[in-house]
Amino acid sequence: MxxxxxxxxxxxxxxxxxxxxxxxxxxxxxxxxxxxxxxxxxxxxxxxxxxxxxxxxxxxxxxxxxxxxxxxxxxxxxxxxxxxxxxxxxxxxxxxxxxxxxxxxxxxxxxxxxxxxxxxxxxxxxxxxxxxxxxxxxxxxxxYDTAINTVIEAIDKIRDTADSHDRLFFVEVMGRDSGCIALRSAIASGAEAVLLPERETSLKELITKLKAGASTKKSSSIVIVSEGNKYGGAYDIAKAVKRKFTHYDTKVTILGHLQRGGSxxxxxxxxxxxxxxxxxxxxxxxxxxxxxxxxxxxxxxxxxxxxLSGLGNYKLEDDLLEMTHVLSI
Amino acid sequence: MxxxxxxxxxxxxxxxxxxxxxxxxxxxxxxxxxxxxxxxxxxxxxxxxxxxxxxxxxxxxxxxxxxxxxxxxxxxxxxxxxxxxxxxxxxxxxxxxxxxxxxxxxxxxxxxxxxxxxxxxxxxxxxxxxxxxxxxxxxxxxxYDTAINTVIEAIDKIRDTADSHDRLFFVEVMGRDSGCIALRSAIASGAEAVLLPERETSLKELITKLKAGASTKKSSSIVIVSEGNKYGGAYDIAKAVKRKFTHYDTKVTILGHLQRGGSxxxxxxxxxxxxxxxxxxxxxxxxxxxxxxxxxxxxxxxxxxxxLSGLGNYKLEDDLLEMTHVLSI
Amino acid sequence: MxxxxxxxxxxxxxxxxxxxxxxxxxxxxxxxxxxxxxxxxxxxxxxxxxxxxxxxxxxxxxxxxxxxxxxxxxxxxxxxxxxxxxxxxxxxxxxxxxxxxxxxxxxxxxxxxxxxxxxxxxxxxxxxxxxxxxxxxxxxxxxYDTAINTVIEAIDKIRDTADSHDRLFFVEVMGRDSGCIALRSAIASGAEAVLLPERETSLKELITKLKAGASTKKSSSIVIVSEGNKYGGAYDIAKAVKRKFTHYDTKVTILGHLQRGGSxxxxxxxxxxxxxxxxxxxxxxxxxxxxxxxxxxxxxxxxxxxxLSGLGNYKLEDDLLEMTHVLSI
Amino acid sequence: MxxxxxxxxxxxxxxxxxxxxxxxxxxxxxxxxxxxxxxxxxxxxxxxxxxxxxxxxxxxxxxxxxxxxxxxxxxxxxxxxxxxxxxxxxxxxxxxxxxxxxxxxxxxxxxxxxxxxxxxxxxxxxxxxxxxxxxxxxxxxxxYDTAINTVIEAIDKIRDTADSHDRLFFVEVMGRDSGCIALRSAIASGAEAVLLPERETSLKELITKLKAGASTKKSSSIVIVSEGNKYGGAYDIAKAVKRKFTHYDTKVTILGHLQRGGSxxxxxxxxxxxxxxxxxxxxxxxxxxxxxxxxxxxxxxxxxxxxLSGLGNYKLEDDLLEMTHVLSI
Incomplete structure (x- = not known):
């Protein structure tokens, strides 16, 4: 009743x-x-x-x-x-x-x-x-939808200034256990690479990818870093890349809690x-x-x-991840 | 093959x-x-x-x-x-x-x-x-998603200034045959009323609704008008309402093609x-x-x-329309 | 004291x-x-x-x-x-x-x-x-500064869609007695022409200007209309231009009170x-x-x-008006 | 000649x-x-x-x-x-x-x-x-004007979420030698405190100020940090404050190069x-x-x-700095 x-x-x-x-x-x-x-x-x-x-x-x-x-x-x-x-x-x-x-x-x-x-x-x-x-x-x-919009508006501004020099931009977004924001933001902002908690992209792979982009005259390089990836935050990655890729000027943005706000x-x-x-x-x-x-x-x-059963645990959308590789050529 | x-x-x-x-x-x-x-x-x-x-x-x-x-x-x-x-x-x-x-x-x-x-x-x-x-x-x-965002950002600005006087704002949005933009924008902007091509909301009903809002001390009144509604554009409606509701100050915005643009x-x-x-x-x-x-x-x-079969012709989402009535009390 | x-x-x-x-x-x-x-x-x-x-x-x-x-x-x-x-x-x-x-x-x-x-x-x-x-x-x-930003954000969106067809966009902005918003918005949005309360740009001149733009392959044409110009609002102008310039598709946006709002x-x-x-x-x-x-x-x-002496009455900034002519070539 | x-x-x-x-x-x-x-x-x-x-x-x-x-x-x-x-x-x-x-x-x-x-x-x-x-x-x-707008839009979003918990937000902005962006952004965003290269606000003073805000029931606390201040970046400050002010949850945003971009x-x-x-x-x-x-x-x-004479070196606008103290009570 x-x-x-x-x-x-x-x-x-x-x-x-x-x-x-x-x-x-x-x-x-x-x-x-x-x-x-x-x-x-x-x-x-x-x-x-x-x-x-x-x-x-x-x-x-x-x-x-x-x-x-x-x-x-x-x-x-x-x-x-x-x-x-x-x-x-x-x-x-x-x-x-x-x-x-x-x-x-x-x-x-x-x-x-x-x-x-x-x-x-x-x-x-x-x-x-x-x-x-x-x-x-x-x-x-x-x-979720607003958070993605917030991230890509930030990256759009970075891209304005990325388009010159030999510069690499690292943008850290939310996602300690899940790359859902990172992956969708990467697609929506046309990022050159994305580091996710769910995948072990080695730094070597990342550098290979960035070099390939440079050789096809990509005018800028933006890497999205999920806060929960295994190499640490965007600062740590930027330093590691810089060590191996010395002529690059690496710049870091940490979006932090602004991803929770906004109309x-x-x-x-x-x-x-x-x-x-x-x-x-x-x-x-x-x-x-x-x-x-x-x-x-x-x-x-x-x-x-x-x-709450865990059925809803974010499964990394593999088809979308593969798509980011194709679309960032 | x-x-x-x-x-x-x-x-x-x-x-x-x-x-x-x-x-x-x-x-x-x-x-x-x-x-x-x-x-x-x-x-x-x-x-x-x-x-x-x-x-x-x-x-x-x-x-x-x-x-x-x-x-x-x-x-x-x-x-x-x-x-x-x-x-x-x-x-x-x-x-x-x-x-x-x-x-x-x-x-x-x-x-x-x-x-x-x-x-x-x-x-x-x-x-x-x-x-x-x-x-x-x-x-x-x-x-479609971007167009809705564009419309509601415009209406948010109007609401800033709507919140005083005895003022009625009419905002005309795209949709000659379909109220899909008007209806979703009305929900997303908290409009007090919406005029759609698919429904014959009489002016009398509209005025009744606006009066009811005034009596419960709603601080502003925004009416979204689909360009294809039966009374004509927002200017025509504004004039008709003004004739019956003379102490109201009616203001009109026609969004036009800016709804097609934007990042x-x-x-x-x-x-x-x-x-x-x-x-x-x-x-x-x-x-x-x-x-x-x-x-x-x-x-x-x-x-x-x-x-192309017409199966996709927009069916006015009746549940959403009913919801706008409930949520704009 | x-x-x-x-x-x-x-x-x-x-x-x-x-x-x-x-x-x-x-x-x-x-x-x-x-x-x-x-x-x-x-x-x-x-x-x-x-x-x-x-x-x-x-x-x-x-x-x-x-x-x-x-x-x-x-x-x-x-x-x-x-x-x-x-x-x-x-x-x-x-x-x-x-x-x-x-x-x-x-x-x-x-x-x-x-x-x-x-x-x-x-x-x-x-x-x-x-x-x-x-x-x-x-x-x-x-x-004033915010109002200009609001107007140009709207026009930026219109420009996205203006860039095709033989299309003329008329955008009406506030200013019954003064073209201060219209003129500065025209500069900031790269409008092709501006109609001000202070100046009698004849329709003929406007059409001549628009034709000149077409001949130099300008990809779009946006005309800003101050609500206080002598030909009436943007709708009236659009109709008058259409009569003399028939192959053009004319589109109108009336910004209205959204110009007063916004953060x-x-x-x-x-x-x-x-x-x-x-x-x-x-x-x-x-x-x-x-x-x-x-x-x-x-x-x-x-x-x-x-x-209040009237010393502050807006004097149309002639140097800026001249500049709009030069920069919209 | x-x-x-x-x-x-x-x-x-x-x-x-x-x-x-x-x-x-x-x-x-x-x-x-x-x-x-x-x-x-x-x-x-x-x-x-x-x-x-x-x-x-x-x-x-x-x-x-x-x-x-x-x-x-x-x-x-x-x-x-x-x-x-x-x-x-x-x-x-x-x-x-x-x-x-x-x-x-x-x-x-x-x-x-x-x-x-x-x-x-x-x-x-x-x-x-x-x-x-x-x-x-x-x-x-x-x-400069656009950069300030960019910073305050970011801080507006942070404020949405700041308004709860015992939370302190640190936002790092550009300015290695000059606090011009930090100071004007602090005014325009209503930040609770600002750390500038030109001034030695001790951490103790900062904490005193933050405590005072808490006692008057300020609902949030945002501190703007110029990258060139003497304590290092926003992360270093956040850690130092956290050590002395343990029940606070400190959050960091580094805006980085997005400050150079944007329309x-x-x-x-x-x-x-x-x-x-x-x-x-x-x-x-x-x-x-x-x-x-x-x-x-x-x-x-x-x-x-x-x-280039150095006459133009930014002189910290002391009247504006004093004003930020008054307006952030």
Whole structure:
């Protein structure tokens, strides 16, 4: 039998991602449209524990659709990993008679949500919000598209100035365990080479490739380095290459956290809106312990167990990697 | 038996779309990688007729991935609709021993390609390049994602200034027959209302909606108008609303052709690269009379006949339209 | 003898301009730094009359520096033109013991400020905030630089698509009485021609120029039209040209109010910060009835009388106009 | 008596800067307008020595106004510092009867130009093109405005994500000897602190400032680090702060060469156009051994000797530095 959800809280947790605000707005307005009382927990699970749970109305989410970051803030919350913390959180929700929860975040967020739901029977729906695109059950996670756009806009500027001298540019992008941002950015920016956590491109291969480019008169050389590749960061690679390739002038850019920010792309605004809309509707329809996701051009549901099963671990797209070799000739 | 393609020409035709250059680059480099001789026809089919068919190498397409427009230019070509024109085009291709053709464009382009292929037996692969997202066989057409981003960046700026006074902003976007740009832009920009070719929102309904927004203290009102809606352009609507809603100050923006331009988004650069790569590989593998398209996260083939069958006519996404009503409360 | 200013209010009035928020932030924080109580009047002079005057602290202006529009909103206020309205405004200020006022706006704003200061002896400093760059005493007004950037980004996109066909693009920009935005945008975007309120370029001359461009194989033609030129808006011109130049395909873009929005440029953020800082410091130093302005690279003071004297009426920069003719060959 | 200049060459040298293409375009078209033969030397002085001097016409500079980088490329050229190199360069110019030279670059470029002009009597005009804003005789150098915009757009994105956690963001910007980019970027981005080559802000002071911000509930902390500050790069500082301020999570971004790229701002496009126009007109009018520069809103001439005199060494703008302290409370 369907629960009769009355009061719903939304929170964002883990690393923030562009489009989270679009999603918060959609959750809140969809709930209000259906006559629910809506709340936002500030700083993720920490807000549940600290009882920092604020009422939200349609105007609370005005003019946030286009903003990066999250108006509800995020935090890592160690306390929520303990039973004691979860119990306080649940008590605070009970006090406000909140019986539905939408959590926006990545796998850490979902792991917490799953345990919380199982333990206290509260209805929970997850929204995949992370720039790392690594959850099973959604072709794209919220923020990934914007992150790629941010990286390539940066590289476009570097290419303006790359086009002269014997210069090698190394650009370090996010991705400790996964090259998903690095690989797609390499394609979209026409980088000459890419170093990924999943592949052991030796420095020798890299240098061979760069020399081949030079011999066919490529006018510039940009190498994208995923922070999690085996040679260390872009600085380390640049030094190693410089040692073997001395006449090259090597330059380094570390994009860092700017990859998490920026006004969300149209794609992420629409995705955030659809996911938030669907998440709230799912809660109202009596669903729980599920994640909403984009499958093809439709929104579908996946159980949190499956989403967390590791099936979604990013598999390096080999066809795309091969394509980068062909297209960077 | 597979044809043994040796020489391949690529052209862009119809309205230009961001990402066409990424696609041209991918076609040319993939062909060269496989040892083919590559050519580009300038100004679409007109270039075939005028024998304006230039050899291209890997460096011909350097530094174009990030550029809007098309380095091969486009044109409408009435002569190519006639048998006489097609024959000249074929003769010019024969002279250069070009036996494969990649055409990037929309339905008009494909109609020509299909007739040309049927008539002369030349191998043809189509790439869906149009901001209108209206071809069967690809979830997204090349340029659509960038066009949405362009529209919402414009509306974001308008919203900055909308947030005061009793002001109504009307923004006219492309879409003579289809509201696909208008509807997705409305979601992504948080517009208060949208007028589509497919729906007869009466002015009375629009005014009712705007009044409702005012009563809930919405701080601004932006209405997106598809150029093909039944009331005429944004100016006409603005005047009509002003007559019934006199204390409102109505302001109009007509985005026009800037929607076709701009550096392609990451999405469109990757899509253009993948489609161009796949189109050339398909030709080399002996395919013909097909269109390459994005299906889910894979590239697939559809026959030109199907692509043109009208199955792809944009069906207004009713679920998204309903969502805009809910989210703009 | 210097007044001992204790409480200061800031307001924005007239058309909004990018950089106003940077200026509000600077006014508020500078006052607080010097131990003053700070207030903001909402919706300009209307806020004074409606007693919508809110206390502001250092955190009230956090994270607004980069935002377009104005958090204090603007409004046209007819009541403030009447003695009765001014008296209510003054009473409301007196009640809160506000003895200093910073007004950010254009000439209408300053006219009101001057009368208000003269009538009630309240200390007033003006900040030139308008995209029209038409105040005497400041080389640049706040928002002008951003508006130019906004226009040229739009035209860059149009140029992507202009580069083919026999196409003529008409882009209408703001400037009812002054061509300052049109002229500088024409230079910065490499437009082929510009129609200004100050000059009577006949259609015949325009067509002659466009034909000359065609004969030297210019690949595209963009004409910038100031909304205040004598032939009407861009639509009217496009129609008139089309009648005489029939094989041309003419396309129109009306930028409208998006020219007022957008995140302020670095130039405007620095200018807004410096002007706000200087305005508050001037009030505290006992100045009144002055406008702060940028002169060379220094901030200077000009009396409101002079600023409003008409000396600042934009004189069309003839040298720049001549330059556009030379550079668009 | 005025020389009768017939043939003019233009080159870009040293670090490239946004707006150089706008300037090249203006030089070439102004010369052609006045009936001169125009040439471009590829890769700066190296192009003179290698006789890589290409004829340019009005179409050679079409569609470059908005592009970053320089179509003529730049290079450092050690040979041009030797008499032997200069003699070859002069011989190559003589052969083409080139009697006027426009050099776009920074102080290194001008030092070479001055010696070359003195030694061989060739007419030379310099254009200040460098993002470092460090030449006497021009209020702004070409590229500085765009570089500031680039930096603040990056920091805006970081701020989106900064607004949560106890996080400290360090952003390293260009400026080995001068804090001009760091200081203006700090103002324009609302950074909490800035480390400059010209000032010895001790780490202790920095930490004190950051703690003060935390106590007034500033929601984020961004520190801009000029690459030439005494503590080393942003990584070193981040580590040092982390040691003393352990509960903070410190994050680093190194912007690197993307600061030299990007489409030039309106300001830089107009400045580049005006300077190129003025440089060519000055050569034609018989001027030599001068630099064109922006003074107030006018273009003026300064002798190369003065421009190089060190008068232009950036003096840290103390009033602006003080202002950053006040505005970041």
């Amino acid at each position: 369907k629960p009769n959800i009355k009061n719903i809280a939304v929170l964002t947790s883990g690393g923030d991602a562009p489009g989270m605000n679009a999603c918060i707005r959609a959750v809140v307005r969809t709930g209000i449209y259906h006559g629910k009382n809506m709340f936002g927990a500030v700083q993720g699970y920490q807000g549940l524990i600290n009882n920092n749970i604020i009422p939200m109305n349609a105007r609370s989410v005005s003019n946030i659709l286009h903003m990066g970051g999250t108006i509800l803030k995020t935090a890592r919350c160690l306390e929520f990993k303990e039973d004691a913390g979860m119990e306080i959180a649940f008590k605070n929700l009970q006090e406000k008679e909140i019986d539905g929860l939408v959590v926006i975040g990545g796998d850490g967020t979902f792991t917490g949500a799953k345990r919380f739901g199982e333990k206290f029977g509260i209805n929970v729906i997850g929204v995949p919000g992370t720039i790392d695109n690594d959850l099973y059950g959604s072709d794209f996670t919220l923020g 969300p792309s149209g794609f992420d605004r629409i995705l955030g809106s659809r996911l938030g809309f669907a998440a709230t509707n799912a809660l109202i329809a009596g669903e729980s312990m599920k994640m909403v996701g984009l499958k093809g051009n439709k929104i579908g549901l996946t159980s949190l167990s499956e989403a | 597979k044809p043994n393609i040796k020489n391949i020409a690529v052209l862009t035709s119809g309205g230009d779309a961001p990402g066409m250059n990424a696609c041209i680059r991918a076609v040319v480099r993939t062909g060269i990688y496989h040892g083919k001789n590559m050519f580009g026809a300038v100004q679409g089919y007109q270039g075939l007729i005028n024998n304006n068919i230039i050899p291209m190498n890997a460096r011909s397409v350097s530094n174009i991935l990030h550029m809007g427009g098309t380095i091969l230019k486009t044109a409408r070509c009435l002569e190519f609709k006639e048998d006489a024109g097609m024959e000249i085009a074929f003769k010019n291709l024969q002279e250069k021993e070009i036996d494969g053709l990649v055409v990037i464009g929309g339905d008009g382009t494909f109609t020509g390609a299909k007739r040309f292929g049927e008539k002369f037996g030349i191998n043809v692969i189509g790439v869906p390049g149009t901001i209108d997202n209206d071809l069967y066989g690809s979830d997204f057409t090349l340029g 392609p988004s990451g999405f469109d650069r990757i899509l253009g690269s993948r489609l161009g790569f796949a189109a050339t590989n398909a030709l080399i593998a002996g395919e013909s009379m097909k269109m390459v398209g994005l299906k889910g996260n894979k590239i697939g083939l559809t026959s030109l006949s199907e692509a | 210097k007044p001992n200013i204790k409480n200061i209010a800031v307001l924005t009035s007239g058309g909004d301009a990018p950089g106003m928020n940077a200026c509000i932030r600077a006014v508020v924080r500078t006052g607080i730094y010097h131990g003053k109580n700070m207030f903001g009047a909402v919706q300009g002079y209307q806020g004074l009359i409606n007693n919508n005057i809110i206390p502001m602290n250092a955190r009230s202006v956090s994270n607004i520096l980069h935002m377009g529009g104005t958090i204090l909103k603007t409004a046209r206020c007819l009541e403030f033109k009447e003695d009765a309205g001014m008296e209510i405004a003054f009473k409301n200020l007196q009640e809160k013991e506000i003895d200093g006022l910073v007004v950010i706006g254009g000439d209408g704003t300053f006219t009101g400020a001057k009368r208000f200061g003269e009538k009630f002896g309240i200390n007033v400093i003006g900040v030139p905030g308008t995209i029209d760059n038409d105040l005497y005493g400041s080389d640049f007004t706040l928002g 302020p440029s670095g130039f405007d953020r620095i200018l807004g910060s410096r002007l706000g800082f200087a305005a508050t410091n001037a009030l505290i130093a006992g100045e009144s009835m002055k406008m702060v302005g940028l002169k060379g690279n220094k901030i200077g003071l000009t009396s409101l009388s002079e600023a | 005025k020389p009768n200049i017939k043939n003019i060459a233009v080159l870009t040298s040293g670090g490239d800067a946004p707006g150089m293409n706008a300037c090249i375009r203006a030089v070439v078209r102004t010369g052609i307008y006045h009936g001169k033969n125009m040439f471009g030397a590829v890769q700066g002085y190296q192009g003179l020595i290698n006789n890589n001097i290409i004829p340019m016409n009005a179409r050679s500079v079409s569609n470059i106004l908005h592009m970053g980088g320089t179509i003529l490329k730049t290079a450092r050229c050690l040979e041009f510092k030797e008499d032997a190199g200069m003699e070859i360069a002069f011989k190559n110019l003589q052969e083409k009867e080139i009697d006027g030279l426009v050099v776009i670059g920074g102080d290194g470029t001008f030092t070479g130009a001055k010696r070359f002009g003195e030694k061989f009597g060739i007419n030379v005009i310099g254009v200040p093109g460098t993002i470092d804003n460090d030449l006497y005789g021009s209020d702004f150098t070409l590229g 030039p701002s309106g300001f830089d496009r107009i400045l580049g156009s005006r300077l190129g126009f003025a440089a060519t007109n000055a050569l034609i009018a018989g001027e030599s051994m001068k630099m064109v520069g922006l003074k107030g809103n006018k273009i003026g001439l300064t002798s190369l000797s003065e421009a």
